[in-house]
Amino acid sequence: MGGSMSTEERKRSASGNGNGGSSRKSDPNDSGGSVSSSNVSRSQTSDNSITPAHDFEWLQRNKLPKSHGVAYFLPPTDKEVDRYQMQHELLCIAFGKYSPHIAEVLTPGAKVLDVGCGSGEWMCEMAIEFAKVDFVGIDIANIFPISVKPNNCQFKLGNVLDGLPFPDDSFEFVHIRVMALGIKTERWPELLREGFRVLKPGGHLQVMEADPMVYNCGNAKQWFKGVCEMLAARGLDPFVGPKLHVLLSEVGFTSVYRKTRSIPIGWCGYVGKLMLDNTVTAAKAGKATLSGITPVPVNEYDQYIDSIGRACANSNAYCNFYSSWGKKPLLNLASSASNS
8 A cells, every 4th residue: 555556556456346335424513415435436437538647748846935825735746746636536526527507607718717726637627628618727836737738728827825816707617626735724715705806797616625534534533633733733724625615605605505525535446445545645745744743753654654544444434525616696786785
């Protein structure tokens, strides 16, 4: 388990190992909407449109610039960018590439903004599926695809916490996902307000986050609890995922919805192996920071993380992913009333 498996290796390893009878898993603090891990694992076979990541060429990985307000501690190395691709596949398995009703705004000539686009997997796939829609991605890390990318994609380097460098009412769809490790608690409303600002009236914003706490994980529980406490001490909100629908409403979005998906870690076939690989790879990438909360010497850290992975697999552990979305009203009633 120490090395990272390729997608094909994970699929071969998981073949014939689907656990269709697994029980429903959910965060006990969640209001509902979670699905069984067996449903999630089956759903990955229903979308054959995912473009292999190796079809795109990526820029050289660089260190994150020291920008004000950025708390992200996982360096964008080759291994970490490979993990972004695993993470992208997991999110597509859990939620699809977008909520179905969002397709109504993805008409020819529409513009889509991907905030914190990373290495651009989501954008590139969407740009192929919606060839007459223009996609713009922005990220602080210069890890964008270069020579091989859809013609309707463009990328901008920038810190989204400095404000989104676009005029008001520019996009039909704003997409944000997995930024909880880089956005401090007090900056989330600001980021969502910026998303609201650049959306056209009637446009949609969707935001997805993972819960870093792992449930039903046996003797690994204390380590994951320590991770969450460390994130909170850095000014981050490790549990922002289940709150995002509330933040969207407070910013001014209407028709706000939330979905929760529970993902198995190390069990229940292919999706469980994918989640295990993602979890272990992320933990090892964060060694410089996370070794401080780990009860072993630094030179034993990787082996300890492998044991955490085994504990998750042996106890049928799972984690929760959250997707929330909302619509910008066709008329900003608050603004209209203040001007009357």
